Every structure is written in structure tokens, then in C-alpha cells.
Amino acid sequence: MNRYFWVLGAFIALVVLLAVGLNLNPREVPSPLVGKPAPAFRLAVLGQEGQTMGPEDLKGKVWLFNVWASWCVSCRQEHPVLVDFARRGNGTPIVGLNYKELRGDGGIDMRRVPAEQEVPLALERASGWLKTHGDPYLLTVMDIDGRVGIDYGVYGVPETYVIDKTGIIRMKHTGPISPQILNEKILPLVAELNK
Amino acid sequence: MKPFFSSLLLVLGLISGPVFASATNEAALADDPVAEKRLQELSKELRCLVCQNETIAGSNAELAVDLRREIRGMIRDGRSDREILDFMVTRYGDFVLYRPPVKGITLLLWVGPLALLLIGIIAMRSYLKRRSSQVASASRPLSADEARRAEALLKEMNDK
Numbered sequence: 001m002n003r004y005f006w007v008l009g010a011f012i013a014l015v016v017l018l019a020v021g022l023n024l025n026p027r028e029v030p031s032p033l034v035g036k037p038a039p040a041f042r043l044a045v046l047g048q049e050g051q052t053m054g055p056e057d058l059k060g061k062v063w064l065f066n067v068w069a070s071w072c073v074s075c076r077q078e079h080p081v082l083v084d085f086a087r088r089g090n091g092t093p094i095v096g097l098n099y100k101e102l103r104g105d106g107g108i109d110m111r112r113v114p115a116e117q118e119v120p121l122a123l124e125r126a127s128g129w130l131k132t133h134g135d136p137y138l139l140t141v142m143d144i145d146g147r148v149g150i151d152y153g154v155y156g157v158p159e160t161y162v163i164d165k166t167g168i169i170r171m172k173h174t175g176p177i178s179p180q181i182l183n184e185k186i187l188p189l190v191a192e193l194n195k
Numbered sequence: 196m197k198p199f200f201s202s203l204l205l206v207l208g209l210i211s212g213p214v215f216a217s218a219t220n221e222a223a224l225a226d227d228p229v230a231e232k233r234l235q236e237l238s239k240e241l242r243c244l245v246c247q248n249e250t251i252a253g254s255n256a257e258l259a260v261d262l263r264r265e266i267r268g269m270i271r272d273g274r275s276d277r278e279i280l281d282f283m284v285t286r287y288g289d290f291v292l293y294r295p296p297v298k299g300i301t302l303l304l305w306v307g308p309l310a311l312l313l314i315g316i317i318a319m320r321s322y323l324k325r326r327s328s329q330v331a332s333a334s335r336p337l338s339a340d341e342a343r344r345a346e347a348l349l350k351e352m353n354d355k
Contacts, residue, residue: 026247032288104257146261153286155244155258 031172039151043141062193064094065161070129071105072157078176086136096140098126099149164193
């Protein structure tokens with residue numbers, strides 16, 4: 001009899017292991033950047049000609065870094081949450097990273113876009129999108145070719161990073177932020193980092 | 196059969212349009228076959244995070260194209276394979292490697308199958324041992340008392 005308990009126990013352990021494994025989201029790849037300094041960049045600011053911005057400009061502040069693009073469908077779903085976050089105005093700045101505004105859009109044939117027109121067209125599309133959907137960002141920087149995205153390990157837009165006062169990435173969320181994630185994960189973390 | 200193949204070719208031609216397009220865009224290193232071969236080898240080691248069961252070599256996802264471009268740039272800059280793989284791991288984590296490194300968190304992955312095999316062998320050996328000792332004990336000669344009873348039973352049967 002005892003032996004059957006062992007077999008049953010092993011079987012249940014296997015079922016639990018498989019059940020947990022199957023319920024993990026394979027899209028949620030833990031980022032090796034958490035706990036590391038936010039990679040440096042210097043990119044043009046949307047709507048402010050000649051202006052550039054980099055992470056060191058926000059040293060001393062806790063901020064969110066949100067990757068978006070006008071072609072990104074889930075960003076549309078996420079956007080009201082960000083607008084709401086900004087409106088509640090707890091002073092936490094959100095910086096937008098507009099990721100491959102034209103090149104990332106599968107509907108655009110880049111061979112038909114003359115090189116000198118790419119940036120103006122991207123700026124126009126990005127600001128148009130913010131006009132329609134609301135602008136929760138302190139500012140948005142333009143990652144035209146996606147190089148900064150690679151440094152941040154971006155693989156599925158939208159993505160959001162929480163960066164602390166010393167410029168260390170404290171959290172990364174891949175995929176749209178739901179109100180639940182905002183309230184249960186991001187806001188408590190921001191509050192703690194602001195202490 | 197013929198119309199089937201020609202329509203297949205047509206379909207392939209249609210869907211592979213972008214493939215050839217990106218292939219020509221990516222022709223930067225094509226004049227350097229050694230570098231191009233290195234790119235191929237390296238991108239076979241790397242997982243495309245968008246379409247997770249494809250390598251960067253095989254995937255045509257936007258990100259894979261970007262990462263191949265990045266690798267090309269690094270090869271041109273004379274960086275070693277180790278450096279290029281490290282570049283990817285610091286950004287995307289060990290998951291980007293098709294052959295995860297042996298360390299604490301991946302230990303189960305590496306030794307798990309071996310451990311299971313070992314457990315199986317041990318379990319089978321102990322089972323066989325027990326069984327053979329059971330068989331051995333069952334095949335001992337009959338005691339005098341048992342022999343008499345068997346004799347009696349056989350006799351009874353024969354008498355019937």
C-alpha cells in the first residue's frame with residue numbers, strides 16, 4: 001500500500017509541475033536589465049525641434065519609460081491607462097519611446113519612402129497619434145531605426161520600464177499595462193522608490 | 196499534379212516577396228563570405244524573441260532582421276563571437292540563447308533528464324532484484340510434508 005502512495009505522490013508532483021509550466025506565459029521573458037542602469041541614449045524629442053533627451057536628464061526622479069508606436073495595436077488598449085496615470089498627477093513623469101514609427105509598421109513599404117522624408121513623416125504620424133489619443137508623456141523621444149530599442153531589449157511593443165532616482169531599471173513590463181497591473185504593481189513600486 | 200505545383204510556386208512567390216526584398220537589403224556583407232558565414236552561425240545560436248521557436252537566422256520578423264543587422268555591424272567592427280553573444284544576453288537574457296549556459300537556474304534543465312534516467316535505472320534494478328529473489332524463494336524444493344500432500348492430491352485425481 002505504501003508503495004502506491006509513493007507512485008501517486010510522484011504522479012501528483014508531475015501534474016503540478018506540468019500545470020505550473022503550462023500556465024506560465026512564454027512571452028514574459030525576465031529582463032536581464034532589471035537592477036541594471038538604464039542604457040544611455042540621446043534621441044530627438046518629438047515636437048521640440050533641435051531638442052534631445054537622455055536618461056541622465058531625469059536623475060533624481062522616479063520615472064516610467066514607455067515604448068509605443070502608432071502602428072502598435074495593443075498600445076491603443078494601454079493608452080487610456082497611461083493618460084489616467086498622468087491625469088491623477090502624482091508627479092511621476094512618463095517618457096515615451098516612439099519605437100520605429102515607420103519601419104516597424106508592416107503596412108509601409110520602406111523602399112518607397114525617400115530617406116530624407118522618413119524623419120518628418122515619423123514625427124508627423126507620432127504627433128498626430130498623440131493628438132487623437134491624448135498625450136500622457138512628459139516628452140517622447142524618437143527611436144527611428146530601433147537601435148535604442150535593442151539596447152533596452154524591446155521585443156514586443158508596448159513595453160514599460162520603471163526607473164529609479166539613480167537611473168537603475170527596477171521593473172520591466174512587456175505588453176499593455178492593465179489598470180490592475182498599474183494599481184497592484186507599478187504604483188506601489190513607484191511609491192516605494194519615491195520614499 | 197502540374198497545376199498544383201504551379202499554383203504552389205505562385206503562392207510561394209507571393210509570400211516570399213518580402214524575403215527576397217530583405218535579402219537584398221541585407222546584402223551588406225555578401226561580398227565577404229567568411230563574415231556572412233559567421234553571421235549565419237551566430238544567428239543560428241540565437242532565438243528570435245518575437246516568434247520564439249525560430250532562430251534569428253530563420254526568422255523574418257522585424258526584430259530578427261534588426262538583430263542580424265546589429266550582428267553584421269559588430270562583425271564588421273571586428274568583435275569576437277563571445278562578445279556578440281554577450282551583447283545579446285545582456286539585452287534579452289539567457290532565453291535568447293538556444294543552448295542555455297549551465298548555471299544554478301538552468302541546472303534542472305541540464306541534469307533533469309539524466310537524473311530521471313538514473314532514478315529509472317535504480318528503480319528497475321531494485322525491482323528486478325526483488326523479483327528474482329521472490330522467484331528463487333518460490334522455486335525451493337518441497338518440504339516432506341508438502342510432498343506428501345501433493346502426492347495425496349495427485350493420487351486422488353488419478354483415482355477419479
